[in-house]
Amino acid sequence: MPELPEVETVRRGLEPVMTGATVTQLEVRRPGLRYPFPGEFAARLEGAKITGLGRRAKYLLADLSTGETLLMHLGMSGSFRIEAEAGSKMPGIFHHDRSKLAVHDHVVFHLGTSGGAARVVYNDPRRFGFMQLIEAGKRDECAFLSGLGVEPTGNALSTEVIARLFEGRKSPVKAALLDQRLIAGLGNIYVCEALHAAGISPMRGAGTLVNRNGAPSKRLAPLAECIREVISRAIEAGGSSLRDHRQADGSLGYFQHSFSVYDREGEACPKPGCNGIVARVVQSGRSTFYCPVCQR
DNA sequence: AAGGGAGCCTGGCGGC
DNA sequence: TGCCGCCAGGCTCCCT
CATH class of the missing domain: 3.20.190.10 (MutM-like, N-terminal)
Known part of the structure; x- marks a missing residue:
């Protein structure tokens, strides 16, 4: 998937x-x-x-x-x-x-x-x-x-670009990140992972991460880098699994990858120093996993 | 106009 | 063990 x-x-x-x-x-x-x-x-x-x-x-x-x-x-x-x-x-x-x-x-x-x-x-x-x-x-x-938005890999995605995309948007930041017209390529898993890495609550309105003058808020600042990190690490993991898979049966596609919050409801938040428990909520019909303690 | 929900399909899993 | 309902990472369409 x-x-x-x-x-x-x-x-x-x-x-x-x-x-x-x-x-x-x-x-x-x-x-x-x-x-x-x-x-x-x-x-x-x-x-x-x-x-x-x-x-x-x-x-x-x-x-x-x-x-x-x-x-x-x-x-x-x-x-x-x-x-x-x-x-x-x-x-x-x-x-x-x-x-x-x-x-x-x-x-x-x-x-x-x-x-x-x-x-x-x-x-x-x-x-x-x-x-x-x-x-x-x-x-x-x-x-x-x-209709596709910016690629989440590489330099095209910056904090400033995200601020422009989020400005005035009332939908939850989770939904905004899943919207392929804004940023193209993120799905449910990596949105959950990126928001956790950035310490941003998935329920927060996207527009609340942008200051009145259109500049990125302090809380938004790490998001672009976190998205790039989460994506590039997953691609690296895919690369190694690719070699394994190929030897196994020639199939390409899925690979084992461990996530910080995705599908980890009830487990301890892996962020160092955080004592939160990963929670699951449903947003526009799909599961969101997040830590209520360190994601605000 | 933006946001939410249904629908498309099958397979796998947990619960009874 | 068997059956049933629920759930799944995407995307588009339709409705409000």
Whole structure:
């Protein structure tokens, strides 16, 4: 159930196999996932070379030699696995020849690479994921991408930027951080984690973190750095699990990661010197985990 | 207009 | 053990 770090981990796992590969066959095993697959889906991909694999927020973007872009979203339960076909030489890639597909293997990319033939299998039990093709030169018009806010990685996200986004906003800061139009890529887990790291209560109105002159309040100050930290540490953890996973069975996607507050209701707050107990509340229908003592 | 809730799906888990 | 209800990390649409 991927948020930005998991999607980035998947991207890094797929990139060495997919970039430069040619789609020799696209096996589409049902009419669609969350949305129907695009018209002529297989025909538009077959024969195309994948020239690059990027990411924007929680979207994977594969650039094709046809000029089109394949946009992929993993929804809540999507994952990929890589399987080298028998006889191909692909160091580091799961090598066992497995021809069977599982019930929820919905899309199979058969690829020709410099190291031989491989296949990349998309599995998604809940089918909240989706794939779309963006026509050449129309990426800016793509509704999935055009409304997205700032990436939470890198320097684009600063305390000042957050203050501008939060100013005058009455919704809880938890909801504001989940709003992909403001900051794109955070999900429920990492919002909980970042707010805990920053010592900010998830119930606090976003606008209350901004001074009357529009400047960030003292309490808001650590948030941008905490978001970047939480995300980058999760990506690092994903990187190491990626190596393990690949050796195990070629699957990419989820990885074990321990959290400070997420799913830890009733446990002691891990912040040094804090004697609080992690609490769970429901905000706009989803669980929020936080420490009532050190998050204000 | 912003904010909250329902709905899309299946699988896994805890409780009885 | 078996069944049932609840819950899940995303996103969009619809309603207020």
